[in-house]
Structures are given as C-alpha cells and as structure tokens.
Amino acid sequence: MIFFLIINAIFLRFNFLSFFEPMDSGGFQALAYRLLEHQKPYVDFLYHSGPVFPLTMALFMTLFGFGKAAIFAHLLFTSSAYILFTYWIAKKFLPPAFVFFILLVTTVSFHWFYPFPNFGTDALLWSLIGVWFLLRAEPFKNPSSAFVHHFGCALSGVLACFTKYNLGLPFVLFFFIVSFFSSFRPAALLGFLLGMFLTVFLLRIFLIPDFHAFLFGNLLPYTITQSNRIADILKPQTLMIHAYFPVLLVTLFYIFPHTKQFLKLTVLLTLSTLGAIIFFSTNSAHFFSNVPLLLGFILICQTYGSDQNSEMRTGLRQFKYGLAALFVLGISVMAYFSAFTLALLKDYHRQNTYKLQTEPLKGWSSPSSWGPALDHLVPLIRQQIPKTDSMAVLTEMEILYPLTGHKSFKGLPLNFFMPHLERSEKTQSDIRNAIILNPPDWIITENRHYPLFPFNVIVHITGLDNFLLQNYRTVHTFGYYVVLKKINHQI
Numbered sequence: 001m002i003f004f005l006i007i008n009a010i011f012l013r014f015n016f017l018s019f020f021e022p023m024d025s026g027g028f029q030a031l032a033y034r035l036l037e038h039q040k041p042y043v044d045f046l047y048h049s050g051p052v053f054p055l056t057m058a059l060f061m062t063l064f065g066f067g068k069a070a071i072f073a074h075l076l077f078t079s080s081a082y083i084l085f086t087y088w089i090a091k092k093f094l095p096p097a098f099v100f101f102i103l104l105v106t107t108v109s110f111h112w113f114y115p116f117p118n119f120g121t122d123a124l125l126w127s128l129i130g131v132w133f134l135l136r137a138e139p140f141k142n143p144s145s146a147f148v149h150h151f152g153c154a155l156s157g158v159l160a161c162f163t164k165y166n167l168g169l170p171f172v173l174f175f176f177i178v179s180f181f182s183s184f185r186p187a188a189l190l191g192f193l194l195g196m197f198l199t200v201f202l203l204r205i206f207l208i209p210d211f212h213a214f215l216f217g218n219l220l221p222y223t224i225t226q227s228n229r230i231a232d233i234l235k236p237q238t239l240m241i242h243a244y245f246p247v248l249l250v251t252l253f254y255i256f257p258h259t260k261q262f263l264k265l266t267v268l269l270t271l272s273t274l275g276a277i278i279f280f281s282t283n284s285a286h287f288f289s290n291v292p293l294l295l296g297f298i299l300i301c302q303t304y305g306s307d308q309n310s311e312m313r314t315g316l317r318q319f320k321y322g323l324a325a326l327f328v329l330g331i332s333v334m335a336y337f338s339a340f341t342l343a344l345l346k347d348y349h350r351q352n353t354y355k356l357q358t359e360p361l362k363g364w365s366s367p368s369s370w371g372p373a374l375d376h377l378v379p380l381i382r383q384q385i386p387k388t389d390s391m392a393v394l395t396e397m398e399i400l401y402p403l404t405g406h407k408s409f410k411g412l413p414l415n416f417f418m419p420h421l422e423r424s425e426k427t428q429s430d431i432r433n434a435i436i437l438n439p440p441d442w443i444i445t446e447n448r449h450y451p452l453f454p455f456n457v458i459v460h461i462t463g464l465d466n467f468l469l470q471n472y473r474t475v476h477t478f479g480y481y482v483v484l485k486k487i488n489h490q491i
Helices: 002-015 022-036 052-064 068-093 096-110 119-136 143-161 165-179 185-206 211-225 227-234 236-258 263-281 291-307 316-351 371-384 400-404 425-437 457-461 465-471
Strands: 391-393 442-446 472-478 481-486
Touching: 002 068, 002 096, 022 052, 022 400, 052 068, 052 119, 068 096, 068 119, 068 291, 096 291, 096 316, 119 143, 119 165, 119 263, 119 291, 143 165, 143 185, 165 185, 165 263, 211 425, 236 263, 236 291, 236 316, 263 291, 291 316, 371 400, 371 472, 371 481, 391 400, 457 465, 465 472
Parallel strands: 391 442
Antiparallel strands: 442 481, 472 481
C-alpha cells in the first residue's frame, strides 16, 4: 500500500503542472476564492453543483495558500485517500496478491489522466467511503454496529451527492436499498435515515443559504440543459465502458448458486455498477470507479470460501476461471487508462507550450492562446484598475479575481459553460441582469468566438452587446482579450 502511495505522489508531483486551462483549472480556484470572500453560493454567484467541493477547495486554499501548493495538496489527499480506503476494504476480504492487483488498477486509473482536483473524483471518494462503512464490520455483530456503520454510510453518500449529484444521488438511493438487506434491518435503516437527514440538515444550514435558489436557480436549470446525456445510459457502448457491465456479468455468472447467501454484497455490486454507469453517462470527464471490480473480486472469493465448507462445490477450476476473467477485465481497464494518460500527457505537452510567469501560478503549462494574455492582464489590472472599482470578467478567465485581489463580481456563474449557457434562458437572464442592474466599472472580455462583433459569444448570447456598446469603451486589448471601461467613469 505504501508503495502505491509513493508512486502516486511521484507521478502527480511531476505531472500536475502539465496543463492549466481557464475553465476548470482557473474556474475552480476562482470558485473557492468566492467562498473565502464570504460570498454565498447560489445567491451571490451561480454554481450548478453541490457546495462540498468548493468548500474543500477553499479549505486547502486556507491551509496552503492560493496557488500550486493548495492544488497539489488537494490532489494528493483525494487520490491517496482513494487508495487507502480501497486497501482497507480489499485487505479484509482478499488475499495479498489480489489486493496488490486492485491497488495497481486503482492507482493507474483514478487521477493520473486528470491531475487536477475535480468534483467528480471527490464524489467518487465519498462514495467509496460509503462502501467502506457498509463492509468494514460486515457481518455486523449487533444492532448498534449496524446503526453506526449505516449512519456513516449515509453521511458519505450525502456528501457525495452534494459534491456531484449525478454520482451521489444514485449512490444514496442504492445505499438505502442495501440497508434493507442488513441482518439488523431496523437498526440499519434507522442509522441510515438519521445519518442522511442530519447531514442534509447541516449542509442546508451552513452551506446552502437559499435552498430555493440552490434548487430552482442553479441545479435544475443546469440539469435540464444536460438531459440529453441521460439517453446515453442505455447505449451498448456505455454499458461496456470501463468494464463495468462485463464485471457484473462475470461475477453473477460464477456466484449464481450463492446469490441468496451473499445477497447484500450481490445487491451492492449490481447497484454500484448501475451507479458507475450513470456517472459515466452524465459526466463530461469519464473518471473510473473501482467499486464494481473490487466487489466482483470480493464476491467470487467469498463464494469460493463458502463453497469449500459445503457439499455444493463449484470447484477450484471454476473459481480460477472467474478470477481470471476479472483479472483480464482489470488489466483491460488499466491498459486503457495507461494509454489514455500517456496520450493526454503528450497532448498536454504539445498544446500547453507556454509557462505561466504570474505568481503563484508560475511554471504551470498553459495554452499559448491565453497564457500570455493572463501574464499581461494581471499586472495591467493591478496597476490601472483600483481595487475599489468593480470589475466583471465576462470570459473564462475568472482566475483574474484572485490573481489581482479584486472582488469577484456577483451574479455571474462559476464558468461560462457554453453547452449550458446556450440552452438556458434563465442563466442568460441572470447574467444579463447582474450586469445591467449593477454595471461594473470595468469589464474583461474577449472577441475570438464571434468575429463579426467586437465582443465574444458570451456577451452576444446573454443579450449584452448593445448595452456594452452604449455604455463602455475599449481602453486596452491584448490578443483576443479586451478591457472595457464604463463611459464617464472616473478613477
């Protein structure tokens, strides 16, 4: 286990600076910066997911400062914790060689292809912790043990849900269903329901200042525009991805005579597989959940162990066939992510040819299309735009707020995710009203996406083009980027 933690840390240390792009790399840090400014999520800014991830980002930023150290610490913590919890689950049920193999697949396939903190990987960690709670003391010896562990399972599931709801919500439902199969069902259900409602209550009180704005102003408008992804769930190629469905079929085939004996584990494997497929289908970054493969190995090993003590023996040969099939599937997953990671790192080095010079991001590789602009705009804003003046960034370079020390402009989204913005009239209206009702003194925008107009497509889609033409003038340009100053504004 220590070997994999070290290898993972070394790999991430030498590769996490390989790409820095404005939407995720910059946007997530700008999101945490808004919380540190004491802005209220879903009220002061638009954000389409739960509050746990930005709070986690803000926590690491508080501990390690804004910049590379906080990002690496968060990245290392999440990936190391995923390896640790995988190890703690596997060592309870599997021989050392199988534990080694599971850790190998997990390490290579989890965060290496995307070496930057993400709410998807954080949500996967919380869901894995939920599985750990379910299996840590299995079989439960008494009702109090079932109560405590199902309470912890519910807490982890809710945190996964309020990190990335398209992963966490299915897992909360599935964990609840699994609770019905506990040997101490009343205690398990009571623990789960209490843990779920208490966690939701605390998150509502401390992290969601306006539940109506959270649900109807942020979450649902975004979800509606992404509903086309749901149709991908039942596509044959989706079922085969990351070997989720093949692992389920292989495992069920080899344990079929014993499904009743291991009903709780079988239900957990089936539902976890469905949850992983849903997450893959509804997420833009296709992160890997190791839970189906891990549970597949556990179930086959548990079945063989019980078989050896019964009159109904499937035999060592069938046992080996099942494990061999899972090994092949695990190797295929690892091979896929190894090739995918190498290809992405090659693309990162080819596309991100510019090294940022602005502290505390100095040394990060970025695209030449915006890296030089960032290094140019930061000192310009620091020198020419007083911090007492309001500034709105109408482009994907929200990282300018923390880099220049300016207050983040309220009423704007985490990032201008075009597939959502183009379809959501409400989000367009929210952005338009934020600018028109409280015109900022300065606006940073760009013009590369809409060459027939002096501003970018964000401005055009939100219906702000005429307003900016009438009320602002261009005072500086660099490449695609434009600095606008409100007419008659005096510094």
